[in-house]
Amino acid sequence: MLRNGSRQDQGPGxxxxxxxxxxxxxxxxxxxxxxxxxxxxxxxxxxxTFTAVMGPSGSGKSTLLQCAAGLDRPDSGIVRVDGxxxxxxxxxxxxxxxxxxxxxxxxxxxxxxxLTVAQNTVLPLKLAGRRVDRRRVREVLTAVxxxxxxxxxxxxxxxxxxxxxxxxxxxxxxPRVIFADEPTGALDTRSARDVLRLLREAVREHGRxxxxxxxxxxxxxxxxxxxxxxxxxxxxxxxxxTADAVAERLAHLGDDVxxxx
Amino acid sequence: xxxxxxxxxxxxxxxxSAFLGAAVIMTxxxxxxxxxxxxxxxVSSETLSTAAGVxxxxxxxxxxFAIASTLTVNVRQRAAEMELLRCSGAxxxxxxxxxxxxxxxxxxxxxPAMLGGRALLGVFQDSGQVxxxxxxxxxxxxxxxxxxxxxxxxxxxxxxxxxxxTGGSRRRxxxxxxxxxxxxxxxxxxxxxxxxxxxTDAALMAPPAYGAxxxxxxxxxxxxxxxxxxxxxxxxxGASGWLAVRNLRERAGQLAGILMSLILFTAVAxxxxxxxxxxxxxxxxxxxxxxxxxKNLETLNFTVVGIIVVFVCLMxxxxxYAATTYRDREFGQQRLAGAxxxxxxxxxxxxxxxxxxxxxxxxxxxxxxxxxPFTVVRTDAVLPDQAFGVWLGVVAVxxxxxxxxxxxxxxxxxxxxxxxxxxxxx
Numbered sequence: 001m002l003r004n005g006s007r008q009d010q011g012p013g014x015x016x017x018x019x020x021x022x023x024x025x026x027x028x029x030x031x032x033x034x035x036x037x038x039x040x041x042x043x044x045x046x047x048x049t050f051t052a053v054m055g056p057s058g059s060g061k062s063t064l065l066q067c068a069a070g071l072d073r074p075d076s077g078i079v080r081v082d083g084x085x086x087x088x089x090x091x092x093x094x095x096x097x098x099x100x101x102x103x104x105x106x107x108x109x110x111x112x113x114x115l116t117v118a119q120n121t122v123l124p125l126k127l128a129g130r131r132v133d134r135r136r137v138r139e140v141l142t143a144v145x146x147x148x149x150x151x152x153x154x155x156x157x158x159x160x161x162x163x164x165x166x167x168x169x170x171x172x173x174x175p176r177v178i179f180a181d182e183p184t185g186a187l188d189t190r191s192a193r194d195v196l197r198l199l200r201e202a203v204r205e206h207g208r209x210x211x212x213x214x215x216x217x218x219x220x221x222x223x224x225x226x227x228x229x230x231x232x233x234x235x236x237x238x239x240x241x242t243a244d245a246v247a248e249r250l251a252h253l254g255d256d257v258x259x260x261x
Numbered sequence: 262x263x264x265x266x267x268x269x270x271x272x273x274x275x276x277x278s279a280f281l282g283a284a285v286i287m288t289x290x291x292x293x294x295x296x297x298x299x300x301x302x303x304v305s306s307e308t309l310s311t312a313a314g315v316x317x318x319x320x321x322x323x324x325x326f327a328i329a330s331t332l333t334v335n336v337r338q339r340a341a342e343m344e345l346l347r348c349s350g351a352x353x354x355x356x357x358x359x360x361x362x363x364x365x366x367x368x369x370x371x372x373p374a375m376l377g378g379r380a381l382l383g384v385f386q387d388s389g390q391v392x393x394x395x396x397x398x399x400x401x402x403x404x405x406x407x408x409x410x411x412x413x414x415x416x417x418x419x420x421x422x423x424x425x426x427t428g429g430s431r432r433r434x435x436x437x438x439x440x441x442x443x444x445x446x447x448x449x450x451x452x453x454x455x456x457x458x459x460x461t462d463a464a465l466m467a468p469p470a471y472g473a474x475x476x477x478x479x480x481x482x483x484x485x486x487x488x489x490x491x492x493x494x495x496x497x498x499g500a501s502g503w504l505a506v507r508n509l510r511e512r513a514g515q516l517a518g519i520l521m522s523l524i525l526f527t528a529v530a531x532x533x534x535x536x537x538x539x540x541x542x543x544x545x546x547x548x549x550x551x552x553x554x555x556k557n558l559e560t561l562n563f564t565v566v567g568i569i570v571v572f573v574c575l576m577x578x579x580x581x582y583a584a585t586t587y588r589d590r591e592f593g594q595q596r597l598a599g600a601x602x603x604x605x606x607x608x609x610x611x612x613x614x615x616x617x618x619x620x621x622x623x624x625x626x627x628x629x630x631x632x633x634p635f636t637v638v639r640t641d642a643v644l645p646d647q648a649f650g651v652w653l654g655v656v657a658v659x660x661x662x663x664x665x666x667x668x669x670x671x672x673x674x675x676x677x678x679x680x681x682x683x684x685x686x687x
Contacts, residue, residue: 066680071597071678071679071680072678072680091596091601091602091679092601092602092603095596095599095600095601095602096601098599099599104597106597106683108683108684110593110594110597110598110683111594112591112594112595112598113511113591114507114508114510114511114512114591115507119507123504123595123598123599124598124599126500126503126504127500127595127598127599127600127601127604128599129500169598173599
């Protein structure tokens with residue numbers, strides 16, 4: 001089901017582009033009440049980059065993330081993660097594609113309440129049938145500042161701590177791309193800053209590629225570049241963003257694209 | 262009202278248990294009303310009262326636990342929501358709504374209960390134990406017990422669950438322990454008292470049957486502990502097994518309701534059916550032609566056991582269904598963490614297997630505690646030959662129901678895309 005693209009494998013010679021979307025289109029609903037969430041989006045993100053995706057609600061941010069991350073299938077177009085094309089198949093196929101290639105950080109953490117911090121972190125490895133290196137897990141959890149919380153359960157942690165567990169869980173499988181969906185949406189400013197720093201560290205120090213959907217200009221300012229999305233289409237890009245510039249651009253986003261459908 | 266509309270299936274599960282419970286209770290207790298009518302001859306009256314007292318009593322015990330267990334699953338799953346509602350001062354309204362719903366369910370159950378009562382009276386009349394002239398009556402006793410027990414079980418379970426949600430678990434743990442030991446001691450006494458009876462006593466079957474039920478209730482109340490003990494000795498491989506063991510360990514308290522149904526089902530079905538088989542064979546062996554009375558007793562026994570076993574079985578399906586639909590968010594989280602749908606089903610299957618094995622084990626122990634004294638007194642053997650066949654049948658049904666419901670429900674839950682499952686308000 002999975003075709004290799006420009007490069008043969010994901011080992012020593014990874015593709016130069018971590019993520020590639022070509023003319024990706026996604027429509028929800030039936031014929032008369034159809035809503036086009038993504039309208040021919042084409043983009044490429046290099047390895048080791050930190051990109052924020054911004055846009056007003058309903059602009060297709062979440063759909064973009066879900067299609068790019070193999071959580072949903074686009075109606076048409078090509079999605080390539082680390083040079084490997086995502087093709088059709090059932091949920092099991094998509095899951096196997098995501099394993100090892102993609103890590104997730106969600107607004108609502110999505111940690112399993114019945115598992116401890118350490119168990120939550122190793123869960124993706126267990127499910128993929130990979131060997132669990134306890135020392136490495138401890139290292140990763142220590143790096144996110146939770147080295148002394150291994151046996152705690154999610155409900156014993158603050159929101160910021162839970163999100164850091166989620167980041168550790170996303171890092172431990174060493175994925176090609178980490179997708180973060182409003183990772184700071186439920187956090188106070190201080191915890192949000194910690195989380196954003198950790199994401200930036202993952203890019204700078206470990207060479208990961210991070211794609212973050214957010215509506216917060218401050219969060220977006222931690223990224224290397226910002227992609228703007230409006231009405232399911234790309235509506236511009238900003239490199240080296242600052243919070244003020246992003247907010248300014250966001251406010252006038254409607255002006256850049258033709259109004260209407 | 263919105264919270265009910267959003268999960269009609271789950272609310273229906275609770276109402277269904279109240280409906281069935283009320284129907285069973287009222288069917289048997291309407292015999293009291295029938296017996297109390299003017300102009301009923303003493304023999305008919307005694308038969309009816311005995312049936313209502315003995316069978317109604319033991320049915321009531323089961324129904325109470327069944328309703329309580331389903332409701333506890335339901336309410337406890339919503340503990341977080343409840344707490345939120347309580348903070349906004351809405352819990353009394355929620356509880357009221359629930360109780361109103363129960364009341365409606367009881368009212369709806371009156372029709373089937375009247376039909377059931379008439380049919381039961383017909384059985385007695387066909388057997389000649391009750392005069393033909395006696396008419397079925399559905400009166401205050403049936404209504405009061407039906408409504409009283411159903412509502413009490415519902416309100417009690419809701420109250421306990423809400424109190425637990427607001428943090429009063431330690432004292433409740435002690436109360437539960439006391440109750441469990443009380444049930445175990447009472448069960449042991451009841452079972453032991455079998456030896457007081459002689460082999461041909463008509464009531465010989467009552468003490469071991471009651472004893473087995475009480476013992477199984479005691480075991481059921483200790484279910485979380487028992488489950489934990491079993492889990493510690495379980496080598497389950499693979500990611501699914503790993504997750505299943507951890508889930509069960511964490512949720513042992515919440516799964517007690519399902520285990521309770523399983524233990525009760527196994528114990529009641531195995532004990533009663535085996536004892537009846539032993540009784541029938543013993544009568545046949547004694548050479549005497551089966552008297553009309555003995556035949557009637559047999560029919561009645563099978564009818565009653567049939568009703569109760571089907572009831573407990575439905576409760577099992579009901580509480581398992583309720584418990585599984587509430588896990589949509591959890592399943593979604595597992596899938597987002599890299600679990601294939603097959604692995605999620607593997608987790609559910611492994612959990613079901615552990616629950617079945619645990620439930621069947623302790624249900625069998627409780628059943629044996631009743632069967633062995635009965636057989637010793639009745640036939641001087643220790644273990645009847647009939648026990649094994651009955652047991653196999655019961656276990657097959659228990660396993661099929663538990664795994665079938667769990668996996669079937671999980672399959673349906675998995676149809677929701679993972680991303681939507683984790684964002685929908687759980």
